[in-house]
Amino acid sequence: MIDLLFLAHCNFEKTPTLPIIIFEIFILLGVGLATFFLSKIKTKIIPRFLILALGVLIFELFTSPMWLNERLGVWAYLYHDVSWILTIGWTGLILTVVTVTDQLLAPWKEWQRFPVYLGVLIILVTLLEILVVNLEIRSYAPEVLAILSGVFVAGVPLLDVFYYTPVFTGLVISFYKYWGFVLDDEPLVPSKKRKWLRSIGIACLAVFLFEVMIHPMVQNQALPRWSYLFFDISFLLTGLWVMIIGIAAVVVDRFFLHLPIVLRFMIALGVTGAIAFPIEAWLMSAGFRVYGESAVDNFTGFTTPFFNTPVEIAFAIPCYMALIIACIRYWETILDNRL
Numbered sequence: 001m002i003d004l005l006f007l008a009h010c011n012f013e014k015t016p017t018l019p020i021i022i023f024e025i026f027i028l029l030g031v032g033l034a035t036f037f038l039s040k041i042k043t044k045i046i047p048r049f050l051i052l053a054l055g056v057l058i059f060e061l062f063t064s065p066m067w068l069n070e071r072l073g074v075w076a077y078l079y080h081d082v083s084w085i086l087t088i089g090w091t092g093l094i095l096t097v098v099t100v101t102d103q104l105l106a107p108w109k110e111w112q113r114f115p116v117y118l119g120v121l122i123i124l125v126t127l128l129e130i131l132v133v134n135l136e137i138r139s140y141a142p143e144v145l146a147i148l149s150g151v152f153v154a155g156v157p158l159l160d161v162f163y164y165t166p167v168f169t170g171l172v173i174s175f176y177k178y179w180g181f182v183l184d185d186e187p188l189v190p191s192k193k194r195k196w197l198r199s200i201g202i203a204c205l206a207v208f209l210f211e212v213m214i215h216p217m218v219q220n221q222a223l224p225r226w227s228y229l230f231f232d233i234s235f236l237l238t239g240l241w242v243m244i245i246g247i248a249a250v251v252v253d254r255f256f257l258h259l260p261i262v263l264r265f266m267i268a269l270g271v272t273g274a275i276a277f278p279i280e281a282w283l284m285s286a287g288f289r290v291y292g293e294s295a296v297d298n299f300t301g302f303t304t305p306f307f308n309t310p311v312e313i314a315f316a317i318p319c320y321m322a323l324i325i326a327c328i329r330y331w332e333t334i335l336d337n338r339l
Helices: 002-006 018-039 045-066 084-104 110-134 142-147 158-184 196-213 235-255 261-285 293-298 311-336
Strands: 067-069 077-079 138-140 218-220 228-230 289-291
Touching: 018 045, 018 084, 045 067, 045 077, 045 084, 045 158, 045 293, 045 311, 077 084, 084 110, 084 158, 110 138, 110 158, 110 311, 138 142, 142 293, 158 196, 158 311, 196 235, 196 311, 235 261, 235 311, 261 289, 261 311
Parallel strands: none
Antiparallel strands: 067 138, 218 289
């Protein structure tokens, strides 16, 4: 049963080569050394590592149909081809860059340091991506390859370098930073009134960038031609997801503002999921949202009651919303508090 649930449709090569085993040992040692070093300059480093790892894992689970991670050994996989070794590797790299940058550029404001994180990580993630591609660990789904510019550097597409990497790292760093405020119990000044226009702008940007990135996984079809902004990204659907996030914010602000942040966040996920999932199910059944072959191949075959929709969709929506809502709250927080 465990194999059926977690390793279904995993018809890919799992047997590692010697260079891959050496790479895995390098990752484990590197993460261990990085954690030890970072603990000397930052408090609560283990909880911080776990928070960031959760953000990375959420992203990997949501986007797993876009690429394939092979030959890491059967022990290295959590779900389908999502590997805990790669998860902690990305986590250690991102945490090191963020922590060291914060230490070196402490006088700078949060929003000033953020592009530095992304700039450094574009270089480092590209080098690591080149390594995993040339070790034949990483390959790309046909839907991803179909939209690439055709320009590759050492086997890695430039689109992956200059678009996917900043969106990936930007979202998970925002997730980590937001929960870092909670972990540190920062004395943040709550805004007396939510700046809705600014919040909607942040939400629109976050949703749009994420939708462009996952465009290879799911196509928006049969919508009015005038509604498409880029590829098949329609402002009608982008606006719909933003509106749902806004409804959750209103509900939380109106009825649950007295609760701890963790509970408010979970309620926001519950509200957005309760609204978004039936809408997504209807869009799929009506042919407006069509999932690509690689995404369909990742489905286990289990469906939800009433909607008859793959359970993976019900799980993906909270993953999507967790990253987007944390991103919005992080930027609202640093702008309200002028951090």
